[in-house]
Amino acid sequence: MRLVYHILVYVITISPIIKCHRPFGGHFESLDDNNLNHLQTEPPCDVCPRNGVCVPKVQCPAHVNPGSSNPRCHIDGQHVGVCCCTGSNHFEPKETQRVAASIEDLNSAHQQSKKKLDELVKRADSLLNEKDTVVKESDPSYGHHMFTRAVGSKAQELGRIGFLSLLLVQELKSREAISAEDLGSGIHRNAEGSFCLPPPLCPRKPSKYRNLDGTCNNSKNPSWGAIFTGFERLLPPEYRDGTWAFRLSVTNGILPNSRAVSNAVILDGHYPSRSHNAMFTQFGQFITHDISSGVVFTTGNDSAISCCSKDGQDVLPLELQHWACAAISISPKDPFYSQFNRRCINFVRGVLAPSHDCLIGYAKQMNGVSHFLDLSHIYGNSEEKLASLRAPGGLLKTFDDFGRELPPLTKENQCLTSNNVSPCFDSGDNHANQILSLTALHTLFTREHNRIARALYKLNPHLDEEALFFETRRIVQAEFQNIVYKEWLPLLIGPKMMKMFKIFTLDGYSQVYDPSTNPSITAEFSGAAMRFGHSIVDGKMLVFSPQTGSVDEILSLPETMFLPSRLRLKYFLDRLLTGMCMQPMQNVDPFMTSALSRYLFRGGNPFGHDLAAINIQRGRDYGLRPFNDYRVLIGSKPFTSFQQFPAKTAQRLSSVYTHPHDIDLWVGGLLEKPIDGGILGATFSQIIGDQFTKLKKGDRYFYEHGPDVNPGAFTPSQLSEIKKVTLARIICDNSDHIELLTQSPYAFLRRDLSGNQPVPCDSTVIPQMDLNKFRDL
Numbered sequence: 001m002r003l004v005y006h007i008l009v010y011v012i013t014i015s016p017i018i019k020c021h022r023p024f025g026g027h028f029e030s031l032d033d034n035n036l037n038h039l040q041t042e043p044p045c046d047v048c049p050r051n052g053v054c055v056p057k058v059q060c061p062a063h064v065n066p067g068s069s070n071p072r073c074h075i076d077g078q079h080v081g082v083c084c085c086t087g088s089n090h091f092e093p094k095e096t097q098r099v100a101a102s103i104e105d106l107n108s109a110h111q112q113s114k115k116k117l118d119e120l121v122k123r124a125d126s127l128l129n130e131k132d133t134v135v136k137e138s139d140p141s142y143g144h145h146m147f148t149r150a151v152g153s154k155a156q157e158l159g160r161i162g163f164l165s166l167l168l169v170q171e172l173k174s175r176e177a178i179s180a181e182d183l184g185s186g187i188h189r190n191a192e193g194s195f196c197l198p199p200p201l202c203p204r205k206p207s208k209y210r211n212l213d214g215t216c217n218n219s220k221n222p223s224w225g226a227i228f229t230g231f232e233r234l235l236p237p238e239y240r241d242g243t244w245a246f247r248l249s250v251t252n253g254i255l256p257n258s259r260a261v262s263n264a265v266i267l268d269g270h271y272p273s274r275s276h277n278a279m280f281t282q283f284g285q286f287i288t289h290d291i292s293s294g295v296v297f298t299t300g301n302d303s304a305i306s307c308c309s310k311d312g313q314d315v316l317p318l319e320l321q322h323w324a325c326a327a328i329s330i331s332p333k334d335p336f337y338s339q340f341n342r343r344c345i346n347f348v349r350g351v352l353a354p355s356h357d358c359l360i361g362y363a364k365q366m367n368g369v370s371h372f373l374d375l376s377h378i379y380g381n382s383e384e385k386l387a388s389l390r391a392p393g394g395l396l397k398t399f400d401d402f403g404r405e406l407p408p409l410t411k412e413n414q415c416l417t418s419n420n421v422s423p424c425f426d427s428g429d430n431h432a433n434q435i436l437s438l439t440a441l442h443t444l445f446t447r448e449h450n451r452i453a454r455a456l457y458k459l460n461p462h463l464d465e466e467a468l469f470f471e472t473r474r475i476v477q478a479e480f481q482n483i484v485y486k487e488w489l490p491l492l493i494g495p496k497m498m499k500m501f502k503i504f505t506l507d508g509y510s511q512v513y514d515p516s517t518n519p520s521i522t523a524e525f526s527g528a529a530m531r532f533g534h535s536i537v538d539g540k541m542l543v544f545s546p547q548t549g550s551v552d553e554i555l556s557l558p559e560t561m562f563l564p565s566r567l568r569l570k571y572f573l574d575r576l577l578t579g580m581c582m583q584p585m586q587n588v589d590p591f592m593t594s595a596l597s598r599y600l601f602r603g604g605n606p607f608g609h610d611l612a613a614i615n616i617q618r619g620r621d622y623g624l625r626p627f628n629d630y631r632v633l634i635g636s637k638p639f640t641s642f643q644q645f646p647a648k649t650a651q652r653l654s655s656v657y658t659h660p661h662d663i664d665l666w667v668g669g670l671l672e673k674p675i676d677g678g679i680l681g682a683t684f685s686q687i688i689g690d691q692f693t694k695l696k697k698g699d700r701y702f703y704e705h706g707p708d709v710n711p712g713a714f715t716p717s718q719l720s721e722i723k724k725v726t727l728a729r730i731i732c733d734n735s736d737h738i739e740l741l742t743q744s745p746y747a748f749l750r751r752d753l754s755g756n757q758p759v760p761c762d763s764t765v766i767p768q769m770d771l772n773k774f775r776d777l
């Protein structure tokens with residue numbers, strides 16, 4: 001119990017109060033917060049001038065601009081931040097209006113860009129007749145396609161409009177009708193409406209339940225957080241041309257090849273965590289799938305674009321490449337792929353989102369799910385999808401496998417094999433089959449919905465089916481948010497960050513809803529920071545029988561991808577859940593299992609994809625700035641010499657990168673030492689802390705917000721019941737109870753930690769929510 005107690009105390013401890021000694025000016029001893037190396041010489045002070053608000057540095061990007069003066073301050077009298085008057089804007093507001101392009105320029109550029117798009121589409125369609133331009137289903141790249149495609153055709157349709165906006169910007173830029181600063185700030189008024197979308201129509205009286213697609217959450221900005229909108233940015237992108245082209249090295253040459261960086265810096269290794277378990281890892285991916293899903297371009301007939309030829313033996317010649325191709329070439333000396341004669345990793349660029357506000361600028365990549373934590377991967381993002389998932393009685397459809405409820409079956413091509421014996425499961429996002437442990441979480445939350453719906457019906461027989469379904473959804477969404485903020489996130493970023501971002505879960509309603517906070521996922525979060533998760537995946541999956549007390553199976557990861565049929569075995573779910581809670585997570589470090597860096601989605605092949613190379617390339621696709629820029633954003637020092645890294649790391653980095661300033665964000669973030677009480681370095685911690693702050697402050701329907709702001713608010717007594725729910729309770733209530741009859745109370749920590757030994761599921765140590773508080777809804 002003692003170790004768990006310490007970890008939890010960690011999570012809720014208040015760090016010592018830093019006193020504000022003097023007003024601005026003068027010197028002070030460095031307040032090195034373990035990893036928050038503050039650079040300025042100003043002492044912090046409690047009161048911000050010019051009505052500024054004291055925020056963590058990551059939330060005030062304008063502070064990095066030359067000439068900006070954001071004095072340091074104490075957040076809550078305890079943590080060091082900066083006084084901010086610019087919010088999440090990248091630039092200080094200008095006193096003079098910028099000169100916009102003339103209407104004539106805009107109109108003619110508009111015509112030109114439409115013509116260009118037509119030509120590009122025609123050319124792309126004609127490529128379909130050529131050999132090797134579409135990915136074969138047997139190729140590892142096909143698994144990647146299955147993972148990055150959106151539900152339905154709307155993403156690609158809207159992506160065309162987003163792409164048209166980009167062509168317009170590029171045309172304006174070639175005419176010098178748009179300034180670099182306009183591109184950087186991403187704002188420039190559009191001339192004609194067809195580039196942008198009408199705002200979503202919202203009822204005057206807001207609904208008690210969130211919209212499925214995330215629209216109408218914010219009454220002034222109803223598209224904020226909606227599906228198919230763009231990722232926002234902490235810092236403006238770094239594109240070579242200011243719009244979409246991959247960035248260059250500081251030396252003006254091209255950046256090192258993404259596969260070469262993966263080979264040199266991201267190694268395979270086994271470094272198990274002493275505290276966190278594989279359930280923590282899996283829940284991270286489950287959270288990700290709710291809030292972030294980049295979509296990549298497909299061909300006109302929605303097939304997977306291939307940028308490689310002859311089964312990956314080469315990169316396609318330029319004249320045969322789709323405009324969205326950014327293939328990663330592989331060196332003939334590659335230590336792994338060379339033995340299979342592979343010289344090319346397929347890579348297709350992310351779809352661009354059209355804007356809702358008719359403002360254009362640099363490319364913004366599209367999110368293919370609602371940005372909010374609303375279990376959209378369970379319920380879907382549209383009426384049609386939800387209709388296909390619903391069953392009578394306020395329930396979600398399930399597949400009754402001899403009395404065991406599994407997610408419903410799908411005939412869509414989402415698995416490597418699919419027939420009556422080897423089922424393939426449906427979900428809100430079509431990604432549930434990616435890995436068995438993910439399918440297990442989909443199973444738990446689908447069952448939780450049905451468990452609550454049945455119980456609510458007994459308490460509220462008057463409720464019609466519609467109300468029963470949506471009341472249940474509201475409760476399950478709240479349980480999920482509670483687990484994310486109360487259990488999972490503190491174990492990720494640690495108590496200091498939770499405190500600094502003010503996202504601790506306290507009793508009662510929270511008072512932090514802020515209608516000026518845009519909840520959207522940032523490109524930095526999606527394209528790099530949250531991908532820390534790829535480093536904590538173990539190449540093996542433990543299946544453990546609690547009944548016999550022995551390991552039942554150790555599955556190698558590739559065997560668990562898009563092959564969910566094991567879940568049909570009577571004992572499997574209980575044994576898998578037990579194994580996930582027992583097995584350690586891998587540490588966050590520059591090590592990644594070769595199951596992801598060499599064998600990803602291998603199917604029947606002796607090799608697979610390299611997820612590390614893909615992450616690096618995706619960061620460049622998204623225009624993420626170098627790692628150093630984000631270090632400066634959070635108040636840490638940039639790296640100016642490779643010698644500042646440990647010797648071996650320095651040698652690996654310098655074998656590929658020309659200068660430390662070129663290091664990609666995902667790579668650099670994994671190299672940082674974890675901060676106190678957390679498992680991530682300072683840069684990833686702050687990018688992720690900022691994101692989860694936005695997802696709370698900018699979500700009107702957040703479960704803790706009270707009736708003054710939240711149309712779906714719970715009563716105080718209902719809220720305190722929801723706050724009792726832990727993942728351990730969800731596991732206990734929804735496993736098969738064939739072998740899993742006990743569970744560790746802290747489901748994200750290893751079962752072998754003292755104090756976390758399994759207790760019977762009806763033990764009060766794993767509290768239950770009293771649904772009686774939901775009578776008379």
Ligand code: HEM
Pocket residue numbers: 144147148281282283284285288292293294295435525526527530531532533534537596600611614615618
């Ligand atoms: C076996 C486990 C996993 C596999 C096979 C996997 C695979 C993938 C793949 C193929 C992509 C798309 C890459 C691209 O084209 O850019 C992706 C994206 C991503 N993954 Fe994972 N992943 C796994 C686990 C995780 C975990 C544990 C986390 C977090 C804790 C995570 C976070 C992310 C994020 C944030 C993205 C970007 C999502 C987006 O497109 O917006 N993944 N992953």
Ligand SMILES: [Ca+2]
Pocket residue numbers: 290291369370371372373374375376377
């Ligand atoms: Ca969502």
